Amino acid sequence: xxxxxxxxxxxxxxxxxxxxxxxxxxxxxxxxxxxxxxxxxxxxxxxxxxxxxxxxxxxxxxxxxxxxxxxxxxxxxxxxxxxxxxxxxxxxxxxxxxxxxxxxxxxxxxxxxxxxxxxxxxxxxxxxxxxxxxxxxxxxxxxxxxxxxxxxxxxxxxxxxxxxxxxxxxxxxxxxxxxxxxxxxxxxxxxxxxxxxxxxxxxxxxxxxxxxxxxxxxxxxxxxxxxxxxxxxxxxxxxxxxxxxxxxxxxxxxxxxxxxxxxxxxxxxxxxxxxxxxxxxxxxxxxxxxxxxxx
Amino acid sequence: xxxxxxxxxxxxxxxxxxxxxxxxxxxxxxxxxxxxxxxxxxxxxxxxxxxxxxxxxxxxxxxxxxxxxxxxxxxxxxxxxxxxxxxxxxxxxxxxxxxxxxxxxxxxxxxxxxxxxxxxxxxxxxxxxxxxxxxxxxxxxxxxxxxxxxxxxxxxxxxxxxxxxxxxxxxxxxxxxxxxxxxxxxxxxxxxxxxxxxxxxxxxxxxxxxxxxxxxxxxxxxxxxxxxxxxxxxxxxxxxxxxxxxxxxxxxxxxxxxxxxxxxxxxxxxxxxxxxxxxxxxxxxxxxxxxxxxxxxxxxxxxxxxxxxxxxxxxxxxxxxxxxxxxxxxxxxxxxxxxxxxxxxxxxxxxxxxxxxxxxxxxxxxxxxxxxxxxxxxxxxxxxxxxxxxxxxxxxxxxxxxxxxxxxxxxxxxxxxxxxxxxxxxxxxxxxxxxxxxxxxxxxxxxxxxxxxxxxxxxxxxxxxxxxxxxxxxxxxxxxxxxxxxxxxxxxxxxxxxxxxxxxxxxxxxxxxxxxx
Numbered sequence: 001x002x003x004x005x006x007x008x009x010x011x012x013x014x015x016x017x018x019x020x021x022x023x024x025x026x027x028x029x030x031x032x033x034x035x036x037x038x039x040x041x042x043x044x045x046x047x048x049x050x051x052x053x054x055x056x057x058x059x060x061x062x063x064x065x066x067x068x069x070x071x072x073x074x075x076x077x078x079x080x081x082x083x084x085x086x087x088x089x090x091x092x093x094x095x096x097x098x099x100x101x102x103x104x105x106x107x108x109x110x111x112x113x114x115x116x117x118x119x120x121x122x123x124x125x126x127x128x129x130x131x132x133x134x135x136x137x138x139x140x141x142x143x144x145x146x147x148x149x150x151x152x153x154x155x156x157x158x159x160x161x162x163x164x165x166x167x168x169x170x171x172x173x174x175x176x177x178x179x180x181x182x183x184x185x186x187x188x189x190x191x192x193x194x195x196x197x198x199x200x201x202x203x204x205x206x207x208x209x210x211x212x213x214x215x216x217x218x219x220x221x222x223x224x225x226x227x228x229x230x231x232x233x234x235x236x237x238x239x240x241x242x243x244x245x246x247x248x249x250x251x252x253x254x255x256x257x258x259x260x261x262x263x264x265x266x267x268x269x270x271x272x273x274x275x276x277x278x279x280x281x282x283x284x285x286x287x288x289x290x291x292x293x294x295x
Numbered sequence: 296x297x298x299x300x301x302x303x304x305x306x307x308x309x310x311x312x313x314x315x316x317x318x319x320x321x322x323x324x325x326x327x328x329x330x331x332x333x334x335x336x337x338x339x340x341x342x343x344x345x346x347x348x349x350x351x352x353x354x355x356x357x358x359x360x361x362x363x364x365x366x367x368x369x370x371x372x373x374x375x376x377x378x379x380x381x382x383x384x385x386x387x388x389x390x391x392x393x394x395x396x397x398x399x400x401x402x403x404x405x406x407x408x409x410x411x412x413x414x415x416x417x418x419x420x421x422x423x424x425x426x427x428x429x430x431x432x433x434x435x436x437x438x439x440x441x442x443x444x445x446x447x448x449x450x451x452x453x454x455x456x457x458x459x460x461x462x463x464x465x466x467x468x469x470x471x472x473x474x475x476x477x478x479x480x481x482x483x484x485x486x487x488x489x490x491x492x493x494x495x496x497x498x499x500x501x502x503x504x505x506x507x508x509x510x511x512x513x514x515x516x517x518x519x520x521x522x523x524x525x526x527x528x529x530x531x532x533x534x535x536x537x538x539x540x541x542x543x544x545x546x547x548x549x550x551x552x553x554x555x556x557x558x559x560x561x562x563x564x565x566x567x568x569x570x571x572x573x574x575x576x577x578x579x580x581x582x583x584x585x586x587x588x589x590x591x592x593x594x595x596x597x598x599x600x601x602x603x604x605x606x607x608x609x610x611x612x613x614x615x616x617x618x619x620x621x622x623x624x625x626x627x628x629x630x631x632x633x634x635x636x637x638x639x640x641x642x643x644x645x646x647x648x649x650x651x652x653x654x655x656x657x658x659x660x661x662x663x664x665x666x667x668x669x670x671x672x673x674x675x676x677x678x679x680x681x682x683x684x685x686x687x688x689x690x691x692x693x694x695x696x697x698x699x700x701x702x703x704x705x706x707x708x709x710x711x712x713x714x715x716x717x718x719x720x721x722x723x724x725x726x727x728x729x730x731x732x733x734x735x736x737x738x739x740x741x742x743x744x745x746x747x748x749x750x751x752x753x754x755x756x757x758x759x760x761x762x763x764x765x766x767x768x769x770x771x772x773x774x775x776x777x778x779x780x781x782x783x784x785x786x787x788x789x790x791x792x793x794x795x796x797x798x799x800x801x802x803x804x805x806x807x808x809x810x811x812x
Contacts, residue, residue, distance in 0.1 A: 044643065090496060090633070094489055111643040117634035120347065124769070131767035138759050146752065180702055183764055183772045187709070187779070190760035194753040198720070201749045229723045232669060233716040236662045240712025243658035244705050249650030251339075252705050259709070 002227070004271055005220040008279060011272040015161055022168020029171050034178035035083065035114060037128070039121035041092065043082040044112035045100075050078060052104055057082070060103050064096065075250040079111075086118055128182040132163070135189050143193070147200060148287050154277030155196045158269040162192045166261045180255040188262030191237070195230060195270040202226050203278065207288045215283050219275040234267045297740050297799050307792045311683050314690035321693060334692050337700035338481060339771055340648050342641030344488040346480040347473065348456070348495060348631040353386065355448050355629045356436060360388045363423075363434070370411050376400065380431075388434040400432060401425060415439055445475040448628040453478055456631070458624035459494050478631070488638055490617070498586050498630050499621035501538035503569075506580035506592050507531045522588045523609055530582045530589070535572045537626075540565025544622035546615035549605065555615045556605040559622065566602025574598040583608070585618075651704035658708045659685070666715055670722060672801065673812055677718040680794035684714055687785035688778065697781075700774030710782030716753060717790040720746045725812055735811055739802050743795065750790070754783050 035042050045057075057080060058071040066084040074081040082096075089095070093113055100108050116124070136159060143152045163185055170177060202222040210218065223230075238260065245256040321333055338345055364381045367390070371378050376399065381390045392400055404425040407414040413422045422440035426433050436444065449472060456478055460468050469481035482491065507516045507529045514533040521528070540561050547558045561569055572581070573595050582592040583606050590608040610618065639647075663681065667674040688707060692699065725742030732738040757779065764776030805811055 090492075109640065109642070111640045113636065113638040115633070115636040117632075119349070120635045127767050131763050134767070135760055135763045138763065139756060142755065142759065179769070179772050180775075183702060183768065183775050186760045186764050187757075190757040191713075193756040194716075197752040197756060198749045201752065225727065226723075229716075229719050232719045232723075233713070236665060236715050236719075237709070237712040239661040239665060240658040240708045243661060244654045244708050246654075247650060247657055248654035248705065248708075249647055249701070251647060251701055252650075252654075255702065255705060 001220070001224045003220065004223050004275075005216055005279075008216075008272065008276045011268075012276055015269070015273055018165050018168070019161055022164045022171070025168050025171040026164075031167065031171050031177045032174050033125075034176040035116045035121070036178045037121050037125040038085075039116050039118040040083060040085045041116075042112070042114040043093070043096070043110060044074060045080045045082065046109040046111050047078045047080065047104075047107050048109070049104070049107045052078070052107065054080065056104075057100075060100065061096070064099060066092070066096075079250075124179065128179070131182060132185055132189070135186050136160075136163075139189060139193050143197070146197070147204070148283075150278055150281040150283045150287060151200050151204070151274075153281070154274040155193060155200065157277055158196050158266075158273040159189055159192055161269045161273050162188055162262060162265045165265050166258060169261055170258065175257065176254055178254065180252070181258050184255045184258035184262065187259060188266060191263060192266030192269060195233075195266050196274040198229065199223060199226050199270050199275065203275070203283075204288050207283070207285050211285045216279050219278055223271055223275060230267060230270070234263055237263050297736060297743070297795075297802070299796055299799055303792075304796060307796055310788075311686070311793060315683070315686045317693050318686040318689035321689065332693050332696050334689070335696060335698045336644075336648070337698045337703065337771060337774055338483060338637070338644075339639050339701045340644045340651075340699065341483055342485075342639050342644035343481065343483040344485045344491070345635070345637040346482070346488065346492070346495070346633055347635035348452075348478045348480065349634045350445070350448055350452050350476045350478070350628075351630045351632055352441075352445055352448055352476060353629075355444060356386050356441075357383065359444065360386070360434075363388060366411070367434075370403075371396075371400065374399070374403075386435060389428075389431045390434075391430055392432065397427070397432070401427070404434070415443070442475060449475055449478065451628040452631065455625050455627050456480065456495060459620065460491065462620045462624055463491060463494070465491075477634075484641065485638075488636070492633060492636075494617060494621065495631055496633065497621055498627045499538065499624075500586050500626045501541070501622060502534045502584045503536040503572075504534055504582050504584055505531045505572075505576060506582050508579065519582070519584060519587060519589050522585070522590050528580075528582060528589060528592060530584065535581070536561070536565055536569055538622055539626075540568070541622055544619040546610075546612060546619045547605070549607065552607070554607055555610045555612050556607045557610065557615050557619045557622070558605045559603060561602040561604075563602075566600070569602065569604070570598060570600040574600075647701045651701055655704060655708050655711075659711050662711055662715060670812070673718075673722055673798065676794055676797040676801065677715055677722075679797060680718065680789040681711065681714055683793050684782075684785050684789035685711065687789060688782050691781050691785060692778070697777055698774055699778075700771040702771045703774030703778045706775040706778030706782065710779060710786065713757070714782065714786040714789070717746075717750045717786060718794055720750055720753075721790070722812055729812065735802055735806055735808070739798065750787075754787060758783050 054071050054073060058069065061069045061071065061082065067087060069082065069084045072081045073079065093110075093115075097108075097110065136156075139159060140152065140156055143155045147155070166185065166188060170181070199222055202225055203219055206213075206218050206222050213221070241256050241260050241263065244252050245260065248256060317332075320331075360383050364383070368378050368381070371392075376392060376396045379391045381388065403409055404412045404423065405421070406412075414420075415422070418439045420437050420439035422437060422443065423434050424437045453470065453472060457470050460470065460480065460482070465482050465485050467483055469479075471479045473479045480495070482488065485491070514531055516529050516531055518527050519530050520526070542560045542562050544557055544559045547556050549556045576595050577598070578595065580592045580594050583590045590606060593607070606618070663678045666677050666681075670677060685707070688710065721742055724746040725739055728738040728742045728745075729735075732741070761776045761780035761783065765773055765780060768776055802811065
């Protein structure tokens with residue numbers, strides 16, 4: 001049996017600092033919102049000639065008065081991602097096409113064009129925030145119906161931890177937040193909850209079984225009993241996610257990365273946040289028996 | 296938990312076979328009607344254009360208020376009340392009346408029976424609001440009036456958008472209402488939406504008006520720019536003909552001038568008016584105005600009574616074709632703005648499909664390998680259930696002809712990764728049970744029973760996330776939530792029917808064997 005409980009305090013301090021650092025990052029550095037949430041235009045280009053590079057493209061586009069243009073390689077050497085903020089010119093894509101064809105010859109394939117107006121991006125951001133909030137609230141309700149309040153608190157703190165730290169990591173690394181990241185965050189919420197609930201289920205079962213074991217020990221027993229399941233499921237999920245990350249193409253990369261972070265944090269938080277909340281709230285056999293009596 | 300009746304075994308086998316058949320119908324073409332269903336590929340996979348259009352209703356409101364000024368004047372004239380200082384600004388109409396009539400005017404506006412201001416009993420609201428501010432009376436659209444106006448202009452716009460897109464002939468366009476002032480257009484297979492965008496961006500409001508010879512025109516005049524130059528002309532506000540009078544329009548080659556023109560045919564009313572105008576206006580310039588710009592302003596040389604004519608204006612064949620198309624399909628009630636556009640080229644779509652399939656194959660292989668190494672014979676059982684699960688998932692998506700997007704493929708891969716969770720929970724539980732219980736059958740039975748709540752919990756939490764995504768998400772994200780959500784149900788089926796059935800069959804044969812799992 002691994003003595004997970006020996007490190008409860010240390011990892012609690014770590015988690016609190018991670019959350020604090022993440023919140024600081026989110027407040028002061030902020031998130032790198034993509035065009036879905038910020039509005040603007042995105043163009044994915046494939047050049048048929050390998051001589052074309054980022055700086056020549058950037059120089060060319062900078063002459064077009066597009067405002068702040070970002071040009072990046074996208075995946076391989078001949079693919080580029082161009083982004084700029086909204087402007088009023090309706091024919092801007094046509095003009096870019098003409099301009100690039102003039103300067104570089106007819107060498108470009110416009111693989112993807114996305115343009116999100118300011119009104120739509122504001123709506124998408126709002127509905128993204130609503131979606132995550134509603135998900136958290138529904139999880140809270142579900143767990144509140146299923147478990148005693150001490151367990152609910154533990155699960156919710158673990159959830160907030162996972163969401164905040166994942167977003168904090170995105171802020172730190174400057175990774176782009178777009179619609180698919182919202183989907184990833186929601187799936188993380190589901191996954192983290194799932195992991196926590198499995199361990200909690202065992203804690204509650206053990207609480208009924210053993211009256212003489214203190215919660216500090218009991219959580220450790222429960223974690224160990226469910227450990228192989230926790231690990232196997234994390235591994236298979238990570239295997240699936242890693243294969244999306246490496247082979248699923250550039251578009252799914254951000255999504256799979258967020259999920260990979262989320263699964264790791266989710267697994268960690270089920271052990272080191274959700275359970276320590278039970279310990280700190282001095283949950284005992286009485287907590288679950290009282291509930292049984294009232295039912 | 297371990298008993299399976301013969302009937303149930305047949306049922307499970309049948310279901311599995313049916314779904315394998317349905318799922319594989321995506322790969323092979325079956326002539327059978329029942330199976331003639333396929334998963335649709337989303338725009339991000341097959342390539343195409345997604346356009347969200349917003350109707351700018353402010354010109355409609357202005358126009359309606361403009362019409363209202365005349366209505367109000369005439370309405371109260373009959374009652375011997377003089378309306379003064381009629382003015383429109385900020386979507387509001389203001390006017391003054393003598394103090395003694397103020398109450399009468401207010402009463403007329405608030406009378407539920409009056410024709411002046413229609414009343415909607417269902418919403419307990421008038422079309423227009425009226426209020427008193429200082430000496431002015433201010434009329435504007437009520438909330439309900441505005442909704443009515445928006446809905447009707449959305450209906451009209453939708454019809455025109457559909458006609459224009461049909462004229463171009465893209466395959467299976469999807470044109471839908473969104474809210475009360477938006478229209479969503481999905482155009483599969485279209486990799487360059489330039490032409491459609493420019494066609495949808497034009498209101499195509501066509502009018503024939505005389506170029507004003509003297510500025511004293513009883514209808515008023517306005518200065519308009521030419522389409523192809525910065526020159527301006529003063530044009531009468533009196534409309535001789537509008538696009539509504541057109542029956543047909545076609546691009547033509549004018550043999551005399553060797554120029555591309557748009558020839559048009561007028562309806563009866565239009566032909567009459569056109570004939571009258573051209574007979575009285577010989578020698579005058581007739582401006583052809585499209586969306587506030589003059590295309591050309593030819594001098595009338597002859598009376599045109601045939602009800603057909605030509606518009607010239609330095610067209611290329613393409614621009615003449617487009618103008619003819621716009622004129623045929625009619626004018627939009629209000630300008631449309633493209634507020635969101637997502638276009639994916641067909642080769643990127645194909646790349647995404649390939650990448651998605653490779654990721655699925657590799658992810659699947661890794662999970663299967665891992666589970667087999669971990670659980671041996673029970674791993675095999677889990678893997679068989681997992682493979683059937685995949686067929687079930689694809690089969691359900693096929694039956695509903697769901698749209699598969701790239702995130703949707705990610706959802707399938709993720710389902711593969713998470714689907715083993717339930718079997719892992721069960722097997723780990725059985726292992727624990729076997730520590731105290733020597734009877735395989737009892738241990739397996741209680742393993743299944745005791746893991747049930749945890750499995751249910753785990754799947755409900757994921758389902759909650761999937762449902763929220765489905766209702767809040769758009770496009771590709773919806774595809775993700777769909778596969779994730781459907782995946783939960785197919786997973787539960789494959790775990791509790793297929794994997795359990797195979798487990799039962801195996802355990803029944805190896806009742807006495809020790810260290811079974």
